[in-house]
Amino acid sequence: MLDWTTPDARYFLRLCAPHTLLYTEMVTSGAVCRGDAERHLRFHPAEHPVAVQFGGSEPEALARCAAEAERYGYDEVNLNVGCPSDRVQSGRFGACLMAEPELVASCVAAMRAASSLPVTVKTRIGIDHQDDYSFLRRLVDAARDAGCTSFIIHARKAWLSGLSPKENREIPPLDYSRVYRLKQDYPQLEIVINGGVRSLDEIREHLRHVDGVMIGREAYGNPYALAQWDAAVFGRDDPLPSRHELVRRYLPYIEQRLARGARLASMTRHILGLFQGLPGARGWRRYLSEHAPRAGAGVEVVEAALAQVPEQAAEVDAAG
Ligand SMILES: Cc1cc2nc3c(=O)[nH]c(=O)nc-3n(C[C@H](O)[C@H](O)[C@H](O)COP(=O)(O)O)c2cc1C
Secondary structure, rough: OOOOOOOOHHHHHHHHOOOOOOEEEEEEHHHHHHHHHHHHHOHHHHOEEEEEEEEOHHHHHHHHHHHHHHHHHOEEEEEEEEEHHHHHHOOOOOHHHOHHHHHHHHHHHHHHHHHHOEEEEEEEEEEEEEOOOHHHHHHHHHHHHHOEEEEEEEEEOEEEOOOOOOHHHHHOOHHHHHHHHHHOOOOEEEEEEEOOOHHHHHHHHHHHOOOOOEEHHHHHHHHHHHHHHHHHHEEEEEEEOOOOHHHHHHHHHHHHHHOOOOOHHHHHHHHHHOOOOOOOHHHHHHHHHHOOOOOOOOOHHHHHHHOOOHHHHHHHHHHH
């Protein structure tokens, strides 16, 4: 998620969730081929397993992206066929590519030829008035014939004009049954559902119908929920760490990044929702928001913010 799943965020989310597959922000093929590839692709080894998502529509450029992804050590390469923003459409990629299945197939084929990583596609169930099931199937058929065996489907369509990206994540209604049907019709493909999932019960229900669940906003905004889902779905050998403990485990990383010139707020902005719903959550959020952006702010700010939250309250909840 652009500006959200940065390397700093992913490092923390990995501390929360040892098994969940994490995704980068979307990286455009232009940023890799003509920009500062290192800035967009570097990641911490602790982030594994991690997939990199690319946005583009030129097979040659995307092939280069896929080769770079392999060189950097990513675990999966994902092609964005779901993002509806204007900026993205003008570059002719994202959700508008749903209308060009052959081009998507060429992109997938080129990426597969350039790297041995799995190439996956993230898409919507339709765009504008092209929202019948056969429209989605045409895209899936084309990408599958090019060798893609794993699809992430955001279970709502996108309006390519008239709605902001944010509205396009909220206004078009969710249609999970469309995604379930896809899994029934393509049992050999891995189908991962996405959109509006916020609880373990919902995850469990989806897993009765599809192979996986991708969670965006709730996982990012409520990282302890992600920790609990990861533990419940995948199991873990050690007890689930408390929220306080997760922050303490983040501190050495924060110190390293500060020593390299990063700003504290660029790391703490990803942990503001950690204590959501608990006593002291407001104090935590307020203290970090106020003090972390200040010049020279260091880990002592995080420690002071942590002191705003009664540790016992958090641990009781974690145990329960
Ligand atoms: C701030 C933000 C940035 C996003 N950036 C991307 C992106 O770069 N690539 C992408 O495929 N989806 C992106 N999305 C969409 C999410 O991946 C996801 O499909 C959508 O939010 C629905 O899932 P959710 O209800 O679990 O959040 C973004 C969402 C948000 C809120």
